[in-house]
Amino acid sequence: MSKRLDLVGKIFGKLTVIKYLGKSKWLCKCICNDFVEVRADVLTRSLKTSCGCDSVKKINLNGKAFGRLIVIKLDHKNENGTYWLCKCECGNEKVIKGTSLLNKDKGTKSCGCLTKETCSKNLPAHRNASHRMSKTNFYGVWNTMVMRCTNPNSKSYERYGVKGILVCERWRAFQNFYDDMFLTYKKGLSIDRINGSKGYYFENCRWVDSKVQANNTKSNHILKYKGISYTLSQASENFNIPYDTLKRRIYKGWSISEAIETTVINKVGETDDH
Numbered sequence: 001m002s003k004r005l006d007l008v009g010k011i012f013g014k015l016t017v018i019k020y021l022g023k024s025k026w027l028c029k030c031i032c033n034d035f036v037e038v039r040a041d042v043l044t045r046s047l048k049t050s051c052g053c054d055s056v057k058k059i060n061l062n063g064k065a066f067g068r069l070i071v072i073k074l075d076h077k078n079e080n081g082t083y084w085l086c087k088c089e090c091g092n093e094k095v096i097k098g099t100s101l102l103n104k105d106k107g108t109k110s111c112g113c114l115t116k117e118t119c120s121k122n123l124p125a126h127r128n129a130s131h132r133m134s135k136t137n138f139y140g141v142w143n144t145m146v147m148r149c150t151n152p153n154s155k156s157y158e159r160y161g162v163k164g165i166l167v168c169e170r171w172r173a174f175q176n177f178y179d180d181m182f183l184t185y186k187k188g189l190s191i192d193r194i195n196g197s198k199g200y201y202f203e204n205c206r207w208v209d210s211k212v213q214a215n216n217t218k219s220n221h222i223l224k225y226k227g228i229s230y231t232l233s234q235a236s237e238n239f240n241i242p243y244d245t246l247k248r249r250i251y252k253g254w255s256i257s258e259a260i261e262t263t264v265i266n267k268v269g270e271t272d273d274h
Helices: 040-044 098-102 113-120 137-150 174-184 210-216 232-238 243-251 256-261
Strands: 015-022 025-030 035-039 069-078 081-088 093-097 190-193 205-208 222-225 228-231
Touching: 015 035, 025 040, 035 040, 069 093, 081 098, 093 098, 137 174, 137 190, 174 205, 222 232, 222 256, 228 232, 232 243, 243 256
Parallel strands: 035 069
Antiparallel strands: 015 025, 025 035, 069 081, 081 093, 190 205, 222 228
8 A cells, every 4th residue: 555645734726734634635724714625636636726715705604694594603614615503593503514505495594493393384283192102003004194295205295295185184183083093993904095086084095905005006007808907916816826927927028818828837936938
């Protein structure tokens, strides 16, 4: 392994190297008295010769307000930008990148408390009440239902909340959902909307097993065989073909009749070469 080149004290443009920081990075002081972290190769190739003061107008954010944040002081600089210590209205302090503060459309406006409050506005007040069911499967069904319809951070929000699929006001309180649905619930069941274009409310919901749920999904592959339409799950059951085998045949380009009528020679190790 080659010996590391000692750059301490060397000058590169407006930068004087102060000390080695590790991972090929050096702390440098600019003639404007700001400090910046720079990689050795960037310095030696003269790719960076100042803290940035010679290329852009220096911006002092001290004392400025951004949403709930007040900038206290400059925290540090590195190759990625300038970072400022900010204090939020809630009392928390957080170091935030300058460009994130200055972005008018998607800029940082709080320490994170604003996002939490925005999400919680759509959640029922009883979410963490003392019903002692927060770790049960039933509670998990309710929580998932509410989150997919109200929380923009949910992975399913685009398929539910964005499309106008809502949870009725009554069911936003867990106790009401419990009163309406718990007596008919069994472990392993999931909640299903009878009319998929409408939201979650008592008259439009039922408990179903995974097979029924799979048959109802919009992404299900529909097979039309001898004038009758089947989902993959239904065809697998009706014609006694392993689900994975039937799915593999269809996605390999087999015709529907071939996929259904061809005998499965070895259900465990079938290769389906075609």
